[in-house]
Structure formats: C-alpha cells, structure tokens
Amino acid sequence: MEQREKALLIGANLNDNEDFTNSMEELRNLAEACDIDTVSEVSQNLSRINAQYYLGKGKILEISELAKEIGVDLVIFNDELSPSQVRNLEETVECRVIDRTVLILDIFAQRAKTKEAQLQVEIAKLQYMLPRLIGSAEALGRQGGGAGLKNKGSGEKKLELDRRKLEDRISALNKELELLVSRRQNQRKWRKKNEIPVVALVGYTNAGKSTIMNVMLDLYNPNAEKKVFEKDMLFATLETSVRNITLPDNKNFLLTDTVGFISKLPHHLVKAFRSTLEEVAEADLLIHVIDYSNPNYKEQMKVTQETLKELGADQIPVIYAFNKVDLAKGYQDNADMDSMGRDGMDTDNADGDNIDMVNTLLDLNRELSIQDSVIISAKKKIGMDGLIAAIKKHVFADYVKLELRIPYQNGNVVSYLNDHASILSSQYENDGIWIVAECKKTDYEKLKVYEAAPGL
Ligand SMILES: Nc1nc2c(ncn2[C@@H]2O[C@H](COP(=O)(O)OP(=O)(O)OP(=O)(O)O)[C@@H](O)[C@H]2O)c(=O)[nH]1
Numbered sequence: 001m002e003q004r005e006k007a008l009l010i011g012a013n014l015n016d017n018e019d020f021t022n023s024m025e026e027l028r029n030l031a032e033a034c035d036i037d038t039v040s041e042v043s044q045n046l047s048r049i050n051a052q053y054y055l056g057k058g059k060i061l062e063i064s065e066l067a068k069e070i071g072v073d074l075v076i077f078n079d080e081l082s083p084s085q086v087r088n089l090e091e092t093v094e095c096r097v098i099d100r101t102v103l104i105l106d107i108f109a110q111r112a113k114t115k116e117a118q119l120q121v122e123i124a125k126l127q128y129m130l131p132r133l134i135g136s137a138e139a140l141g142r143q144g145g146g147a148g149l150k151n152k153g154s155g156e157k158k159l160e161l162d163r164r165k166l167e168d169r170i171s172a173l174n175k176e177l178e179l180l181v182s183r184r185q186n187q188r189k190w191r192k193k194n195e196i197p198v199v200a201l202v203g204y205t206n207a208g209k210s211t212i213m214n215v216m217l218d219l220y221n222p223n224a225e226k227k228v229f230e231k232d233m234l235f236a237t238l239e240t241s242v243r244n245i246t247l248p249d250n251k252n253f254l255l256t257d258t259v260g261f262i263s264k265l266p267h268h269l270v271k272a273f274r275s276t277l278e279e280v281a282e283a284d285l286l287i288h289v290i291d292y293s294n295p296n297y298k299e300q301m302k303v304t305q306e307t308l309k310e311l312g313a314d315q316i317p318v319i320y321a322f323n324k325v326d327l328a329k330g331y332q333d334n335a336d337m338d339s340m341g342r343d344g345m346d347t348d349n350a351d352g353d354n355i356d357m358v359n360t361l362l363d364l365n366r367e368l369s370i371q372d373s374v375i376i377s378a379k380k381k382i383g384m385d386g387l388i389a390a391i392k393k394h395v396f397a398d399y400v401k402l403e404l405r406i407p408y409q410n411g412n413v414v415s416y417l418n419d420h421a422s423i424l425s426s427q428y429e430n431d432g433i434w435i436v437a438e439c440k441k442t443d444y445e446k447l448k449v450y451e452a453a454p455g456l
C-alpha cells in the first residue's frame with residue numbers, strides 16, 4: 001500500500017468563532033479524503049488574519065519546530081492563503097504548505113467523472129495557480145539576471161511565458177467547456193418548452209441529496225432510470241443528474257441532484273461550476289436538504305443559503321428537508337415510524353406518535369424563520385410522503401381540473417391525456433368518453449375545445 005502523507009493542521013480562530021472546532025474537524029475530513037493523515041493540530045485565537053504569516057510570526061516559528069519534531073510531510077492551513085503567505089510560510093516552516101482550497105480542488109479533481117466536471121475542476125485549478133506563479137518567479141529572478149536590472153531577467157521572461165501558457169490553456173479549456181454547456185442548455189430549453197417543473201436538491205455536502213433522489217426513483221420509477229451515486233464522503237456528487245419522476249396520479253416533474261456545498265467553498269470553484277449549478281438557479285423549486293443529525297446543521301444551512309445567493313438562486317421557493325432524523329438526538333425508532341418507512345406509506349401526522357415530530361417541526365420553523373419544512377430519513381424512507389406532498393403543493397398548484405367529452409375517433413387525445421394529465425375518472429357514453437382530469441394550464445389551453453362542462 002502507498003504510504004500516506006502526514007500533515008499538521010493549522011487554524012486561526014477569529015473572534016472566538018463558535019464554528020471553529022467544526023471547521024477544523026471538516027479540514028481533517030478533507031485531508032482524509034485526500035489520503036492525508038492528520039498528526040497534530042495547532043490553532044491561535046486572533047482578531048484578524050496576519051497578512052504575512054496567517055498566524056503571528058512567533059506562532060509560526062513554534063509550528064516550524066513542531067513540524068520538524070514530529071516529522072510531517074506538509075502543513076495545511078484552514079483558509080485560502082495568499083501567494084505571498086504561502087511563500088513566507090514555506091520559507092519559515094521549511095516544508096510544503098497548502099491550504100483548504102487546494103484540498104477541495106484535489107478532491108474535486110479525484111472525483112470528477114464527466115468531461116464537464118473534469119474541465120471545470122481543471123479550470124479552477126489553473127486559475128488558482130495563476131497568481132501563485134509569482135513565488136517561483138522571484139526564485140527564478142534571483143537565479144537569472146538579478147534584481148534591479150533594466151532588462152528582464154531570464155527568470156522573469158520564463159515567468160511571463162509560463163503565465164501566458166497557463167492563460168492560453170485556461171481559455172482553450174473554457175472554449176471546450178462552453179461547447180458542452182451549450183448542449184446541456186439546449187436540453188434545458190426543451191424542458192422549459194415542455195413546461196415540466198424542475199425541482200432541485202441542494203444542500204451541504206453529505207446531507208443526503210443523492211439518497212433522496214434514489215429513494216424517489218425507487219418509489220416512483222423503480223426500473224426505468226439509473227440510480228445516482230451516494231456515499232458517506234465529502235463531495236460524492238460532482239455532476240448534475242436529472243431524472244424524471246412520475247407520481248402515481250400521472251403528474252411528473254424533473255428532479256435534479258447537484259454538487260454539495262461546503263463552508264469556504266473556493267470562489268474559483270463556484271465560478272467554474274457555475275454552468276453546472278445554473279440548473280439550480282433555473283429550478284422552479286429547491287429542496288434544501290439538511291443533515292439534521294449534525295450538531296452543526298444550522299451553520300451548514302447558512303453556508304448553503306449564502307452559496308445559493310451567490311448563484312442567484314435565492315428567490316426560488318424552498319422546502320427544507322431535515323434529513324437523517326433516524327440519527328438525530330432524541331429520535332426513537334418506534335414501531336409505527338418503522339413500518340411507515342418500509343412501505344413509504346406514512347400519512348401526514350396521522351397518529352399520536354408523530355406529535356413530537358410535528359412540535360419539533362413547528363419549533364424549527366419558528367426558530368429558523370422558515371415555512372415549508374419536513375422531517376425525514378431518506379435512508380429509512382421515513383416521511384417521504386410528506387416531502388412529496390410538499391413538492392406537489394408547490395409545483396402543481398396551478399393545475400386545472402376539467403371535464404372533457406372526447407369523441408371516440410379522437411383516440412390520440414385520450415392517449416395524450418394518459419401521458420400528460422392525471423385522470424380522476426372516465427366513463428364510456430354514447431357520444432364519447434367522459435373524462436374528469438387535472439392538467440397543466442398549458443395543456444388546458446390545448447384541451448379546452450373538448451370541455452364538456454366549462455368552469456367545473
Ligand atoms: N442514517 C442515515 N444516513 C443517511 C440518510 N440519508 C443519507 N444518509 C447517508 O449519508 C451519506 C451521504 O449521502 P449522500 O446522499 O451521498 O449525500 P449527498 O448530499 O448527495 O452528498 P454530496 O454528493 O457529497 O454532496 C450516505 O452514506 C447515506 O447513506 C438518513 O436519512 N439516515
């Protein structure tokens with residue numbers, strides 16, 4: 001087996017930030033996801049980041065000693081470092097210095113499977129590197145012509161060359177990406193034209209978005225379409241997947257699974273993934289999935305809300321899905337809940353055992369100033385009916401109920417209805433088939449010539 005690298009983690013706790021411990025634990029998980037072992041951690045309370053050394057110089061000297069003593073391969077900082085900070089730190093600590101952004105970029109690079117995700121990650125990486133070429137430039141400058149010379153030193157020339165090469169590569173990759181993106185945009189346009197509502201799963205990484213997608217497929221589309229990848233790790237999903245969900249009453253919507261968010265998500269990455277995340281900004285409804293068993297869930301909700309804002313998706317209606325309730329403190333796996341879960345047939349708050357949950361939900365709504373929320377366990381299939389009901393309330397609100405009389409020779413209209421509407425009843429009469437159905441407004445416009453009792 002390959003030997004794993006050993007690292008020392010460094011954090012700055014700014015103004016007693018209550019999220020600090022969690023954020024360091026997350027850094028450890030990010031390192032772990034890159035096959036790096038954390039040997040030790042050092043942090044310092046500060047009121048602001050030191051512009052030259054991230055922490056105070058004295059602390060960095062201590063870190064340098066410690067790094068030698070325990071023999072680490074690299075030192076990892078919990079925030080994105082400026083190019084000059086990296087340079088100063090590497091000189092002082094005398095070992096490899098990386099930051100949180102590099103870890104996230106590396107994980108994305110490892111996990112990217114589709115061409116589009118790969119291009120996006122590579123662009124983000126190159127953009128991160130571009131300003132950081134300066135460090136090597138100075139070293140090269142020193143070697144080359146030396147400082148103060150009028151003519152450019154060979155080092156400086158080489159730097160310019162390197163930089164231009166990078167810039168060229170970035171623009172070539174961007175062109176390639178645009179091509180792929182325009183293909184997907186066409187698909188989206190088609191969907192828009194067909195007015196199929198789009199519901200997007202969003203939320204912090206590892207909250208359970210992909211699991212919810214798979215449960216929905218299990219319930220409503222058992223053999224038709226491919227499942228998505230779900231796993232207990234950071235950034236399991238890096239590409240957007242869209243699946244059609246057709247409910248038993250024939251109403252259908254598209255469900256989109258997306259990349260998870262994380263605190264301090266590198267800006268370049270958000271920018272590079274903008275095209276993937278456009279799907280989110282164009283959704284009709286968002287399901288904000290929350291890992292309710294994580295003690296830090298409120299902070300994670302905030303991060304998600306901020307990221308949505310950055311993506312211009314903060315005006316879209318949201319259903320909050322508090323997931324992993326089976327792991328949450330105080331949850332009791334009582335028999336009723338379990339049986340509800342197995343067949344997915346739970347009804348909204350139908351029995352006394354649910355009263356606690358309802359109260360919890362009301363408390364959450366009040367505390368977080370939110371309205372639409374559900375408590376679920378995707379893994380145990382608890383509360384999925386409540387989630388579906390909430391989705392239906394939002395996306396099918398403008399459905400129209402109508403009664404139609406369709407002459408027998410218009411069989412094509414009946415099959416159109418079968419595909420596009422939810423049929424509540426049908427009766428065969430002398431003058432045709434009488435159908436009571438619910439359909440989209442756009443379909444109503446097409447169908448109203450057959451209306452038997454207008455204004456039903
Ligand atoms: N106990 C429990 N585990 C769950 C539940 N929902 C999801 N999980 C687990 O949580 C882990 C992460 O689930 P995913 O669905 O991959 O999470 P995600 O939000 O898609 O994560 P990213 O793709 O990384 O953003 C998996 O191991 C799931 O089995 C739940 O309701 N209860």
Ligand SMILES: [Mg+2]
Binds near residue numbers: 237
């Ligand atoms: Mg996922």
